[in-house]
Amino acid sequence: MNFKKVFKEFPVMESDKIRLRKLMLEDASDLLKYYSNKNVYRYLDWNGPETLERCTEVLKIWNQGYIDGWIIRFAIADKVSDKIIGTIFLNGFEGKRAEIGYELSENYWRNGIMSEAINQVLSLGFKKLGLVRIQAFVCEENIASKNILEKFNFKEEGYLRNFECHNVTGECKDMYVYALLNTEFEN
Numbered sequence: 001m002n003f004k005k006v007f008k009e010f011p012v013m014e015s016d017k018i019r020l021r022k023l024m025l026e027d028a029s030d031l032l033k034y035y036s037n038k039n040v041y042r043y044l045d046w047n048g049p050e051t052l053e054r055c056t057e058v059l060k061i062w063n064q065g066y067i068d069g070w071i072i073r074f075a076i077a078d079k080v081s082d083k084i085i086g087t088i089f090l091n092g093f094e095g096k097r098a099e100i101g102y103e104l105s106e107n108y109w110r111n112g113i114m115s116e117a118i119n120q121v122l123s124l125g126f127k128k129l130g131l132v133r134i135q136a137f138v139c140e141e142n143i144a145s146k147n148i149l150e151k152f153n154f155k156e157e158g159y160l161r162n163f164e165c166h167n168v169t170g171e172c173k174d175m176y177v178y179a180l181l182n183t184e185f186e187n
Contacts, residue, residue: 001129002069006129011128013074013120014079015119017116018085019077019082020074020075020088020117020120021074021075022074023073024075025056027075029052031048031059031084032049032051032052034086034103034107035103037105040105062087065091069093070091070092073087073088074117074121076104076114076117086102086113088114088117089102096131096132097133098133098134099136099137100121102117102118115151118148119152122185122187126182126185133182134179135157135177135178136179137177137178139174146178149178152180154178154179159177160174160176161174162174
């Protein structure tokens with residue numbers, strides 16, 4: 001995806017509680033803090049960055065990914081403090097489809113924050129990037145993620161056995177694939 005054709009600079013979006021913005025190297029300590037919680041990464045395919053140095057490297061990789069066109073990853077920042085409390089992204093751009101993924105500090109769960117972030121990113125994906133399909137892969141046991149996707153009219157399309165193997169533990173998990181078409185998105 002050539003983001004430069006769509007955006008002059010990295011997009012910033014705001015909603016009631018959050019600001020979606022470019023990740024900055026100054027976010028490394030906050031990223032490390034919330035990724036240090038097993039509940040945050042337990043359904044991901046990695047444990048997250050485990051040192052401040054690794055956080056800085058990861059932030060650089062994600063920002064370079066935007067320049068290279070393979071990912072657009074936003075900091076989910078508290079609107080008042082601008083402190084990073086999670087990230088949300090679109091990647092895997094093929095044709096007119098992409099994958100959505102996200103994580104949020106446990107301190108902010110069940111406050112409507114992820115709903116605000118997902119709504120903003122879906123709108124950007126369908127209206128600005130011209131996507132026709134956004135999909136998500138969800139661990140079988142991640143009920144909260146399934147519920148939030150269904151809230152946005154994502155449809156379960158399949159069950160993928162041993163689809164995702166964890167980079168650290170090697171454990172392979174069954175996943176569900178969910179998808180939303182641009183004609184089904186209600187903003």
